[in-house]
Amino acid sequence: MKFCSNCGSPVARRVPPGDNLPRWICDACGEIHYQNPKLVVGTVPEHDGRLLLCRRAIEPRYGYWTLPAGFMENDETTGQAALRETLEEAGARVELGAPFSMISVPRVNQVHVFYLARLGVLEFKPGEESLEVALFDEAAIPWKEIAFRTVATTLRLWFADRARGAFTFHAEDIS
Amino acid sequence: MKFCSNCGSPVARRVPPGDNLPRWICDACGEIHYQNPKLVVGTVPEHDGRLLLCRRAIEPRYGYWTLPAGFMENDETTGQAALRETLEEAGARVELGAPFSMISVPRVNQVHVFYLARLGVLEFKPGEESLEVALFDEAAIPWKEIAFRTVATTLRLWFADRARGAFTFHAEDIS
Numbered sequence: 329m330k331f332c333s334n335c336g337s338p339v340a341r342r343v344p345p346g347d348n349l350p351r352w353i354c355d356a357c358g359e360i361h362y363q364n365p366k367l368v369v370g371t372v373p374e375h376d377g378r379l380l381l382c383r384r385a386i387e388p389r390y391g392y393w394t395l396p397a398g399f400m401e402n403d404e405t406t407g408q409a410a411l412r413e414t415l416e417e418a419g420a421r422v423e424l425g426a427p428f429s430m431i432s433v434p435r436v437n438q439v440h441v442f443y444l445a446r447l448g449v450l451e452f453k454p455g456e457e458s459l460e461v462a463l464f465d466e467a468a469i470p471w472k473e474i475a476f477r478t479v480a481t482t483l484r485l486w487f488a489d490r491a492r493g494a495f496t497f498h499a500e501d502i503s
Numbered sequence: 504m505k506f507c508s509n510c511g512s513p514v515a516r517r518v519p520p521g522d523n524l525p526r527w528i529c530d531a532c533g534e535i536h537y538q539n540p541k542l543v544v545g546t547v548p549e550h551d552g553r554l555l556l557c558r559r560a561i562e563p564r565y566g567y568w569t570l571p572a573g574f575m576e577n578d579e580t581t582g583q584a585a586l587r588e589t590l591e592e593a594g595a596r597v598e599l600g601a602p603f604s605m606i607s608v609p610r611v612n613q614v615h616v617f618y619l620a621r622l623g624v625l626e627f628k629p630g631e632e633s634l635e636v637a638l639f640d641e642a643a644i645p646w647k648e649i650a651f652r653t654v655a656t657t658l659r660l661w662f663a664d665r666a667r668g669a670f671t672f673h674a675e676d677i678s
């Protein structure tokens with residue numbers, strides 16, 4: 329951030345009065361520009377014990393496999409974001425279950441949330457951000473080609489929960 | 504948003520190529536300025552069956568009661584945000600439990616997350632954003648003076664879970 333989005337003047341970085349963290353401040357119009365973490369929301373789409381993964385057609389991690397997920401938009405709920413991303417990236421209309429994982433990634437100022445989801449009919453196809461979309465059983469998961477640690481963690485938690493016969497909500501951090 | 508925070512030129516609002524939502528775009532430098540929901544994170548601090556509430560010293564909802572919570576900052580985890588806000592607003596060092604509620608509020612582009620928390624020692628005092636801090640048993644909760652619907656919902660879920668003897672994670676939306 330170099331300029332004030334409100335008045336176009338250059339901004340300076342310092343701790344505002346009454347605050348304890350440095351912010352981008354506009355001395356011309358007084359605006360304080362807060363920057364906060366973003367939510368990335370997606371699903372773990374399951375069909376007959378297999379999970380639907382997307383191979384990324386975009387950077388970062390082009391060519392690596394991921395669960396369908398993306399940045400939550402304004403004017404939607406986390407559940408709506410999860411359904412939208414699953415449709416956009418995997419061409420799949422899933423039945424949404426409960427939130428399954430919430431993983432903080434402070435290094436990139438993100439919080440990732442994945443929902444349980446059931447893929448009823450076998451309809452899916454790669455969206456613009458995916459090279460291919462495919463179902464994997466546990467033995468076939470391409471663990472060495474998973475795009476993000478939040479996805480690998482969520483997949484491991486999912487198979488562990490399935491093995492013990494109960495899915496619960498998991499909160500984790502990736503440092 | 505009126506000006507590009509990268510180069511200071513005026514921005515225009517339209518759907519970028521390959522996108523399907525209008526964004527603020529800078530035609531001078533090409534920057535697309537995405538706007539996304541913010542996370543508000545807090546705790547439900549419990550001591551001997553009573554819950555710690557803060558009376559707000561700031562707008563919105565000056566004078567109304569709330570659970571300690573606030574905007575998550577960059578460079579922290581959701582758990583760290585919950586502990587920080589509880590210390591800042593209620594002067595209380597709690598022992599953090601599991602996430603308890605996650606409530607989308609699309610009308611204001613926020614997602615609120617509250618953690619279970621235990622207040623061990625009886626030490627608390629109002630921070631700069633609180634007029635007073637006090638413990639309430641269920642019968643004393645000032646239901647008509649609760650600042651936000653996410654807080655009232657979280658409190659109701661908490662007492663309902665306590666009544667049935669098990670706390671689980673709850674996801675809700677407030678439209």
